Amino acid sequence: MGLTAHVLAIDAGNSKTDVAVIGPDGSVLGTGRAGGFQPPVVGVDAAMDGLAEAVLPALAEAGVEGAGHVSACLANADLPVEERELAQALRARRWGRTVEVRNDTFAILRAGVDEPRGVAVVCGAGINCVGMRPDGATARFPAIGRISGDWGGGSGLAEEALWFAARAEDGRGEPTELARTLPAHFGLDSMYALIEALHLGHIPHERRHELTPVLFATGAAGDRIARDLVHRLGDEVVAMASVALARLDLLTEEVPVVLGGGVLAARHPALDDRIAELLAERAPKAVIRVVTAPPVLGAALLGLDDAGAAPEAHAELRAHYA
Structure with missing residues (x-):
């Protein structure tokens, strides 16, 4: 044929x-x-x-x-x-x-907009942002990790949570409930035990992403360190979206900002509220959409x-x- x-x-x-x-x-x-x-x-x-x-x-x-x-x-x-x-x-x-x-x-x-016009921020294992206009103009970031200025994503959040929890337990950092909730997720009683299990491969590397929902739950329960990490992710989402909108000359227009990926599609209230608050300041006419x-x-x-x-x-x- x-x-x-x-x-x-x-x-x-x-x-x-x-x-x-x-x-x-x-x-x-x-x-x-x-x-x-x-x-x-x-x-x-x-x-x-x-x-x-x-x-x-x-x-x-x-x-x-x-x-x-x-x-x-x-x-x-x-x-x-x-x-x-x-x-x-x-x-x-x-x-x-x-x-x-x-x-x-x-x-x-494109799945989240009615025409090829808007900006999307995706937060799954990593974080990325792109934008497009109907005339073919696009905005994007390299989005290949810390060397390209990225912060966030499920993997990045899990690493940050582990860092703060480890330092809380051994005394180098501020107290945080993450030192209890992260190991408890795997049935362990200390960060030392979790560090050992991760290092020796008793807990596979790919299971670290399971700690991201634990971080959100710990923040929602009132832990300041966890809450600050959630807020920082919101800051990053809005920073990427507003820069992409500015590059496309859409910052002052009514335009969709599409949120996707497992972390953003989970609709964590603290994260959603932070994004909405900051985006209203930076791009007041932007319309937030969560694509599923x-x-x-x-x-x-x-x-x-x-x-x-x-x-x-x-x-x-x-x-x-x-």
């Missing part, structure tokens, strides 16, 4: 990959799912092989060999040079006539945007995921 006018939408995060084949009318004709997308860990070729585990079944379900356009929103596409490298690798797979690669944060933004739709919807909408699809196609696609 060859290539068609369909859109192949790919949302590939660190932990999972979702794929959808979209017809010209916005209908979802095939879907696929695979594991996480981590080219820095496994290499680009192996990462593409991982995508194929979701892409090929989706194309087969749709009854097509390839699409007219591939809209890929990919984790670890943090810099333009990485986007270009990954786009070249996707073109080599010949899954579509044209290919557009974006960072996966753009998928969450699957990011593959955003990748697909971006694909329809690229293909110049009719508004009815966008509505059909949203109805499917609603």
